[in-house]
Amino acid sequence: MSLIYLVTVGNVEEGVLDFLQLGLADAFGLRVRCLDPLPDPSYAFDPKRHQYSSVALMHELMKVCPGPDVRVLGVTERDLFIPVLSFVFGQAQLNGPLSVVSLARLHQEFYQFAADSRLLEERALKESMHELGHTFGLVHCPEKSCPMSLATNIRQLDLKRSAWCVSCEILLEEALVE
């Protein structure tokens, strides 16, 4: 059976990683393991944007990917971007092994609210399901409560549930069988 590997890129709250490990194992029905942490991604820093290139980060993840049949999810506190967009919550290779999520905009503090570690964990799980879902070939889902729906802001992410919609669940099962 395929495996999902979690890898932190720079410092990440330990509680979040534990929550993700359990939550993703449940969501995908796969074993989830952790790889050795990667250092802070200073190589991906763009001084003009004060953000980190998710493309550069994915290149680093490629180096630690254990094999073609597994999935790797990088988790970072750094705010990520791709050139055309002002930010991304995460990025993934469609039908490929690599994905990454940023926790930067999942913290309540980012929006000038009091910290809420439970909410952070839930958001991190939904975003991780979304990016890993892409690695299994799932595309954006029109069902707003499905983790595979497109969230362009934090409110839309909070509207999602941490359970697949019926359609995405079937597609995921088919992808896992393959």
Added chain:
Amino acid sequence: MKSHWEILVVDDEEVMRESLAAWLKEDGYRVETAASGREAIEKSRAKDYAIYFVDLKMPGGIDGIETMMQIRKLRRDASIIIITAYATVDTAIAAMKEGAQEYIVKPCNLEEISLLVTRIIKVRTLQRENEMLKKRLRKTYSLNDIISKNPRMQEIFRLIEDVANLRSTVLIQGESGTGKELIARAIHSSSDRADQPFVGVSCAALAETLLESELFGYEKGAFTGAASQKKGKFEQADRGTIFLDEIGDISPKLQMDLLRVLQERSFYRVGGSEEIRVDVRVIAATNVNLQEAVREGRFRDDLFYRLNVINIRIPPLRERLEDIPLLARYFIERLSVEVGKDVEDISEDALQLLLTHSWPGNVRELENSIERALVTSRSRLLTRPDFSFLAKEVEDQDPFSIPAVTLQELEKQAIESAIKRTRGNIKEAAAQLGIERSTLYDKIKKYEIARS
């Protein structure tokens, strides 16, 4: 399904190009990339994309604006989004002027780009649906370029399909310009002879001797100038269909020759002694009343019965007014391309004018009128003034002039006109004609007049 739509991302920077392509793929689209304007133009030549994302600044001689202009030449309706890192009013104006549908400044937020793509795809989907519905509508009302929603024409369409594969002779009767040859071609192309020749002959166009050699061919030396053997139309049409137009005009001798071909399926070339056998489906057409010609002894009754195995009578355009808007729009769509005009539709008042015209030249006259209006039109909509020549023709007509027709034809026309005026009200029509209702019924039956 988003995956029906393909998007082309054009940018010389690999990171920019591939990351946008990856994001669009995650959104469910099929995406291709091009690293230069030149590559983008080549790709667009080979395939139409729903959306083109084009970076404004690209090296190598062809920048974003130039790329967009070239793509637009190839794909008039392409949706092109120009992407730039620098927002200046000048570049924005230049991009929009050259036809960019949108202009985005990177980095833009996810919501903006997602809404933009969704909006364009929505429009493209509607355009495609519209096109599909138009095609479906055209298919419903047309058979091989014959367009009609008139019930009698629809019956003809069904009949064509029913008889297409038979070898039986068909006689098509209808006024000039009603599309008799189109019906004949429809029968041929719906039949199992479709990939064999369809040979048309206008019997009225040639003198008797010429028509004879035209139809049956001739042997070398059969007459002065017959330097070599020539196959006639019947031989050319072997295994296919021969269409004998204006059959009512042929001479008694040719009537006899034709009867022999229809009976024996064989003939002799002019000046020849060898019997030629052919497998030909004969479709004949005429705008004269053949039954009447038989009664008057101008047309052989045995030939008439041989020809009239399957009879198709095409109603004149004035009896299928409901087809005028359909036909007018069909001709606008087809002819506007031919005459190089960007006309899209016809106004309601112009259609009203077309509906009141009597169309003695039938569909052909309507087609010519649309072409004439297109040539002089200066807008994207044909309006009533574009058809002023029709109104003039109506004014020019002397209301008291009597056309050169038989008394019976005149009576038929008077009855048809009264029925039309009273919208099929027989009591009123009889009153207007000054005859009894029962007499009117008899005459309707006699002249085979439609009551609606």
